[in-house]
Amino acid sequence: MDWSQLAPLLWEGTLDTLYMTFWSSLFAYVIGLPLGILLVVTRKDGIMPAPGFNSILGVVINFLRSIPFIIMLAMLFPVTRAVMGSAIGTRPIIFPLVISAFPYVARMVESSLEEVDHGIIEAAQSMGSTNAQIIFKVLLVEAVPSLVNGAAISITTILGYTALASAAGGGGLGALAIVKGMNVRNYELMYSASIMLVIIVQVITVIGTRLTRSLDHKRR
């Protein structure tokens, strides 16, 4: 296989991978970010203590997190079909990706918010802040650099999941490397698609690190 044959395949695979990664990450954060906030504020020593709720939420999140993505994909087949109209293909696979990724995102967000110094939250309370003001004007703002760093890690993890999309007939660089590369011993395609994945992960990591550093006013 020469470059003129590889290039269009790699291009299409890259677009599919980015498409799946983008939408899955977005929806994983739409669900995971509020859950991460809830995990922090409802603790026993949080600003809205609800220890019972907190432990139930924690158990559910751990349960979802411990199911391997490929099993989740199979288990969710009927649900995916109902929600997305089909269970096969690049677009429908976003649903199981989101379900697998949001618990991970929730834990990432939780750990970022936990880093915020408790004294700052107390200061905000002492100034007469409402809980909503503390969440949106203090917790999330103080945690921005860490949240961005966490997002870079989450996105690369989700990108890793998309490589298994081929199991449900999805496209992308992973499917290319596995189905059209490894399975038919087309090693050029297998390697070049894999290298492309490595490059994308690198780019996301570098952007994440730089952004984190430039947003952080704590270390100067």
Next chain:
Amino acid sequence: MSEAHIPQIQLIGLTKIYPIPGGEVHALQDINLTIEKSDIYGIIGMSGAGKSTLIRCLNRLDTPNDGKILIDGKDVLAMDKKALRATRRRMAMIFQQFNLLMQKSVARNVRYPLEIAGVPDAEADKRVVELLKIVGLENKAKAYPAQLSGGQKQRVAIARALASNPEMLLCDEATSALDPMTTQSILDLLKRINTEMGITIVLITHEMSVIRQICNKVAILDGGKLVESGTVDEVFKHTKSSAGKRLFDVLPSHTEKEDELTHPALRIVFDGESSSQPIISRLSKDLGIDVNILSANVHQLNGNTYGQMIIQRPEDPGDVKRVMDYLRQFKLNVEEVSG
């Protein structure tokens, strides 16, 4: 009937118990304390005396198990969330570790209380400039807290605390993380805020010098109990509790040494109205009695002498009376102490 006077802050039977594995700690035991408007009330104690718990109870960062906290006669513990938030805005707080928003500029930190209170942007901006001027940090508006020194951070915290136009300011070991020079400048600022704006200040500290420099009233906490309280002058001249004596350096700071005071002795207190040296040497000359100084701990402050001296009591009871009468002429407080 005339209306009864309502103090600004009144603590009644305040009690706080922390559960610990295998028992409980009585952090505060039946604390009764009255703080009047425009007081600078210092609460002093060794670490673990409960002073931090006490000040944190005032704005309900900590919840006591029993007792009442009356602010202008209204019980903070009975307030709903909304009333509590309103009270907290009248009662600002600064902290040992400053607790500034690290990801926000100095100006945004000071602006925060105005933002959450819904003050219009233009008005808030104007107020931020004024507040930074009060604390002498006009040129640091755009800086981030990480770029400031400890003293500057505490100034930002003070400006932020003043933003809501509070009537009271709670200081939780506000100078304990600062060097002596910076401590002095922060204390001067607090004093100025008290005098110029009439803001009541409640501060906790483990340093006697802080009390001496700016407080008009003091309470001594020891093991969760309030062992002494009153005006600084009064408590200083007639220190009764052993915790108080330890803190005021009346006795050498280690309790073992209290036992070493085997001779009957006289304790002379210098309250800033007279200076020490000439009086002792004149006493010797005028009365012809040798004065044996057992221990002395005096500080010069603003040209006045504060502190106390322990001298050996003369053997002859007549001499004792003569010495005491002589010293009292100078309005010094003298009392007999024994080991």
